[in-house]
Each structure stands twice: as structure tokens, then as C-alpha cells.
Amino acid sequence: MSGALFLGWRYLAHHRFKSGILIASIALMLFLPAATRLLVEDSATALTARASQTPLVLGARGSELELVLNTLYFHVESPAEIENRAFTEVQATGFAEFIPIHSRFRAQGVPIVGTSPDYFGFRGLTIASGRQIGLLGECVIGAKAAARLGLGPGDSIISSPETVFDIAGVYPLKMTIAGVLDVTGTADDNAIFVDIRTSWIIQGLGHGHTDLAAPEAGAAVLSRRNGVVTANASLAQYAEVTRDNIGDFHFHGSTDSFPLTSVIVVPPDQKNAALLRGRYQDNDLLQLVVPERVLDDLLQTVFAVQNYVVLGLAILGFATTAVITLVFLLSQQLRKGEFHTLLRIGASRGYVSLLIASEIGFVLLLSVLLASGLTLVTRIYAMQILQTFLTL
Amino acid sequence: MILPRTLILSVIVLLAACGAEDQPASGEAPPGTESQKALVVTSNYPLFFFASQLSEGIDAAPEIIFPDIDGDPAFWIPSAEQIQLLQSADAVILNGAGAESWLNLISIDQRRLVDTSVSIKDRLIPLEDSVQHQHGPEGEHSHQGTAFTTWLDPQLAVAQARSVTDALIELAPSGETDFRNNLVKLEQTLAQLDTQLAAVFVKLEGQPVLFSHPVYQYLQRRYEIDGESVHWEPEQEPTTSAWISLQKITAAHPARMMIWEDKPLPSTAERLNNGGIVSTQFHTAANTPAQGDYLSVMRGNAERLEALLSLAETTGER
């Protein structure tokens, strides 16, 4: 029997190319459905992990999915905004920890997320190089965004205007990168974080300019009357916050009316969570959502699609099996002479059958091993694969 | 049989590993205890002084730091390193009342901030002469708010010291009794200072004085000093228009004394003297003094003023 196994193995080894194609085809047939399931499950896990780490999100009433996606993944363009007042009022209740989020602007395609220092502790973000945000106008950048843009501590990045002809207020702000964050494998790797007030400066709600009370203001002053100085349109505003001009930066109006895109709410217990949810149940302007539930609905759809994909792969698998069988049978036909030689030398028909079976066995074994290996590698690197292509 | 023995050994090792995970190494205190000293950073020198006095002799007291600030802390913009220090502190003790304009310029966890002016909010003095400006559709706005040299009034200083005490107790609860004992001592000391200053300033009753800078509002109010402020820097020669403005002021407010934050230029002092205005100093102690501490500086201010007023009495000039 070992002779038949030996001959079977040598045949496959000699016809490496043909054997390789067979093994690869079968392995792929086995691997693809497994990998599909694995990646879908892992992406679902990653999605739900980030969602389950975010107990509640407060935002403008409307699409729950958009609210959650923008808060968790900074994905949505032109997100609905709420007033900062909503944040300060709910913060005063003391029912939970509240973290403001303003995610509307981008710099070289990377979302700029205005928030408070609490966000970093909440998400477990640590500094890989450089330091945390110090002054307004500084930012920290996620690891992947930094690598992609070739930026590091000390470099600058300019926020992008929302539209080319946006003269009204959203103007480019040059931000100094204070630090680069450690890799987290989440959407935070592809974001730029600023103090919430810096985000408001980008939006034009705060700015810096020459002190109008000073004589140097000169031509920028339209009038000085009754202790009120009125500036004209020639007043140049600083496009960058520096140590020299930071004292000149200020906000107009009350910050209560300034915008946020959402507030992350972290209640200490279910009781406080319930109190908060009751508070916004009938609110016309605001909604408090549970990200995990919102994404669960989305994932049901994803799983349904996955099933169709796997079904398609299974059908493809049957077709592939049929083709492989045909190829195999043709191959046996071509080897009739070889089998005849073996019979003539003294091999039994059973020996020849064993020889063929051993070849099939080896191919299947190697295919299963290859498929298992690929599945294992996919298992190990699933998150990195997903992060490369999906940005979770 | 080998297999069951291997299995049993594996289970034992696994359980031991699980059990060992949460045990601290010998000599290492469990997290959350007070063996690690908390860090407190104050935004001006007087608060540093109060916090240090309150922490005297208490092992569990936090480490108190006042950053190295060049010049007046009111105009301080922290460096990157100083911002990191503030961000890493367990508590940042603020004077409040608008003293820390830098607070609007940095990113810091608001929960770590202790505003010692909250308890004296209703006793803060709003600033009247603020310059407003407007541009665009947002309308007018002003950059000034309230006077902030609250520590020049020992009674307000006591209220601030109490806020500091509460913050220290929150960080080191085991030292509560000692903190409160130290507070009693500090209150007594500040009360004595208040008495001393009152005795000095009572001699100025009814007499108008000038202040070189509008930083003495709380001193003025506490001791009912009839004063007017100019904007003169001790190290700079006043301009001609400044002298002219002074003339206008003294026409309505015939002051015979100008109180400076620091020693003025001899030429300025001489010219003032020639105009019948004697110069003296009342250091605000906002920053770390070259010598002494908050108390010695304030007592020195009182003594200096006392000596000048006594001299004036003797010579009959007043």
C-alpha cells in the first residue's frame, strides 16, 4: 500500500503545475466561503465593538444611522448640528459623562474631530510621538492618517474649505500637529483631533485679528465712537494660531449657540441611562440613541447579503468541482498507458485504484491544509485586512 | 497515564496564572491609594502660598507647583511643557474672576479645574472701562470682565484659601483634619494682615491717591481708598500725553501719593515728586517674590506705607 501512496505522491510532485492548480482551485473553493463568513463576522464584531463601547449618543433628531456613523466613524458629510447649549444643559444634570463632538470639517480628506480632552481617555487613545493638544489651533493626528500624509509632530495641516466659493466663514485654518496617536485599529487612526473651540474657529465662530483698540489697527478701523470700535472689511484675520497671536483670538457671541454634531454620553449605570433616555423621548429637536441597536439593524442586512454571497460561492464551488472532476477523468484517460504498464508488470486493479485514490487524497489533503492555512492567516490578520479596506 | 497528569498540571498552572494577575508585586501599593502623591498646580503665587501653608507638615498632602512664569501671570501664555504640566495635574487651582485668560487658549480637562472665586462670585468687581469692538454681523463685544487681584483683600483671600482647602482634602482625604487645622492658622494670619492693613489705610481716609495700574480694586474697596488709576509702567518713562492726562486727573482728584506695583524710574518719581505726588510701592505678589513670601510682601507693603504716612505726619505735609 505504501508503494501506491509513494507513486501517487511522486506523480503529483512531478506534475507540480497541474497539481498546484488543482490544489489551489479546491483550496480557494473551500477558503472563500470560510473567509467571507470570517470577515463579515469580524467586521460585525468590530462595528459592534465600537458601538457597544459608546453607550449613548445625543444628536439632532433625524436619521439615527447617520448620527451614529458620524459620531463613531466621522463618515457623514454635512451632518446635522445641535447647539452647544444642549451639551452644557445635559452636562449640568450630572447623570453621566458627556463628551462633545464636532465632526464636520476635513483636512486633505481626513475628518477633523473637535472634542474635549475626555475623548482621549474614553477611547483609550495614547500619544505615540509628540504630545497632547496644548494650545488652541493645535491638533493630534491618528496613526494611519499621519503615515498616509507623511506628517509628524511639528508639521502643519490646513483645514479644507467646505466649498470653493465659501466666503461666509469656513476658512482654512493652519493647524500645528502636536502629536501622533498610537495605532488603535479604529476610525480614530484616520482622524485629526482638535479642541472643540478650534473646530469653532475653523467654522468662523472664533478668530484672531489685530487689536482694534491699538493704534496699529490703523486702516482696519472704520470708526471709534462711544467706546465702540467698528472694523471694516480690510481687517485681516489670522489663518493660524501661534503663541504670538493666540492672545488675539476670541469668540463672538455666546458659546451656547455654537454647534456640535453630537454628544457621546457615558452613564455610570442603567438607572441614569434610563433617566437620560426619558429626558429626550419626546424632544422634537434632539434624540438620544443607543449605537449598538442602530448598528444591529444595519448588520442584519449585511448578514442577509452575506448569505447570498455564500450561496453564490457554493454554486460556484459545485461548478468548480464538476470541472475539476472532468479534468481529473481526462487525466486518467491520458494515463491509460501508464496504468496498463503497471498491470502488465503485475499490479492488481486494486493497486491501480489505490494509486488513483492516493493522488486524489493527497490533492484533497493539501487543499484542505492550504485552505486551513489561508483561513488561519485571515483569522489572524482579519482586523488588519478590514482596517485597510474599511476603516472601522 | 501521561495525558491526565498533563491535563491536571495545565489546569493548575492556568488557575495560578489567573489568580496571580491582579495581585500587586510585593511592596507595591494597590492602585487608587494615596501612596502616590497627587499633583496640584496653581495659577498664581498667592494661591501657591495658601496651598503650601495648608499642606505644611502633612505627608499625604499633594505636591504643589507654581509654574515658572516670566512677568505678570495675568499675561501668561503657558509653554508647551507648562501646558503638559497643567494637563497632567490632578487639580489646577485657579484664581478665577478672569485672571486666567490663558484658560480659553489651552485644551484641558475642565473637571480638574478648581475656581477659587466661585464662593466669592457675588463680591467680584466688574471692570467699567472696557473697550468694545465690532466687525461683521455679530455686533459689539468686549474683552474685559472683572477685576481679578482678589488676594489683595485678605477677607477674599480667606474665602479662596477655604476653596483651596476643599480641593486638597478631595485629593488627600486622610489629611482632612490637618488641612483644616492649617486653615485655621492661615485664617488667623490673614485676619492679622487685614488688621494691619486696615490700620495703615485708615490714615489715608479722605485722601485721594493714585494707582499706577488698575490692579488695586479689591484693596481699594476693602480699605475704602479714594483712588484713581492710570496705566503707567514702572520701568517706562511716561509719555507727554500721559503726563497731560495725569494733570487732568489730579485736577479733579488732587492725589498726593501714587502707589506703584514696582519701583518706578527715578526720573518719573522725581517729576511726580516735583508735582507734589510722592511715589510708594505696593507689590501685588502675583508672582513669586525675589525674597520672602506672600505674607512678608504684604506686611512689607503695609510697613512701607505706614512709614511714608508717618513721615508725612511728622513733617506736616499731610
Place this chain on the structure above:
Amino acid sequence: MINISELAFSYQGRDAELASSFGMRVRSLTVPVGATTALVGPSGSGKTTLLGLIAGTLRAASGSIIVNDEAITEFSDKDLGQYRLRSVGQVFQSFELLDYLTVIENVMLPWYISGDGMQEDIRERAAELLRNVDLTTKQTAMPGELSQGEQQRVAVCRAMLNNPPVLLADEPTGNLDQENKQNVVDLLVEQAQQNDSTLLMVTHDESLLSKFDAVLDMRGVAQPLKAPSQE
């Protein structure tokens, strides 16, 4: 010794015409032990068939074939396989080496089929056979790397692996040039003589006949056999 008596054979098949197209009868044939015999005759005279009957790859319809006291016509298929492995060495016109085995592995092929004996001993035997035919340096070569003469020498070694008492060669020189023909036939005769094997070799080449002890013309050995339907 090979002894054939009253042997009748015809090709069975679904095609009755084909079946009726070839059948042969051998009334009596004796080949002495150790004799080297050339088998000649026109095409279709049954030379290959005779070798197949002696090798046991074809079954006679009736009669007996006794090879060294073994009545192989009584053997089952399994026994015939064992018989061929043990007692018959075969050399074919088209060499029929397995292209995916090395030279020495091809020589050891009968062992890979039977599994009898220790691998080291068999490998040594194969190496010795290759040494005898000056192919030691080509032990690990693949058949495709050898010349036709070399391939046929390897085939001869394979046939001789188990020291078979019977050596059957069906036109082993058919695909060789003149020099190699001579060499291969010399090798076969030499191996047969050394091992006291009975050699039966089919050939059309008259220049080789002088190397054999006897020449057997199939026209004198076998008679055509009518199909059962024709009788």
C-alpha cells in the same frame, strides 16, 4: 521451462467481427530452461499474444501453460499478478518507464508494487543492475533526460530486479538505432544467461537472430483459430 499444450485463445469482445478476426491455437510448445529464443513471424501471427499468454496478461480459452512447474492457466487474476511480479521480467518496445520516477525508482517499480523485501536491499539490487549497464551516474535522472538506448537499458534492469526465471521482451529494439539494438540484445542475452532465465524475445530484425540459442517461427507454432460462431 515453459510448456504449452493444446492452447486455444481468441480476443473476446462486444464486437463479434473483431473476435472472429483473431484467434490462435498452439498445440504444443516447449522452451527449455535458460534458453534464449527469438520469436519471429509476420504481423498478426500471434507473437505478442503468445508473450501475453505466457506473462499471464492474456487468458487462454483452453489448454495449459506451465512455467517452471506452475500451471498459470489455473491462476486467478491476483495469482497471475503475483506470478508476473515474482517470475516474469518484461521489456516493451516503447520502454514504458514512468516519467515521474527517477531511473532507480523505475528499476524498483516491481518492488513498489509488491512491497516484498526490504527497501534498502532492493535499492542496492537496483543500483547494482544500473552499475552493470553503466548507468550509475544517471540513477537520479528522470527518464526524459536519457537517450532511447539508455531508457531501454533501464527497462531491462527493471525487468531483472527480481531475478525472474522468465524474461519476455516484445520487440525491445524496435525504437532503437542499430548500435543500441545490438547493445540491448546483448544485454538481454547476457542477463538471461547470468541468471539462468528463459528468454523469449519478439523481433523482426534478422541481424539479431544469431545471438539466440533458438529461433521460433510463429507460423510453425501457432495456427489461426476460428471464432466459436464459425466452428
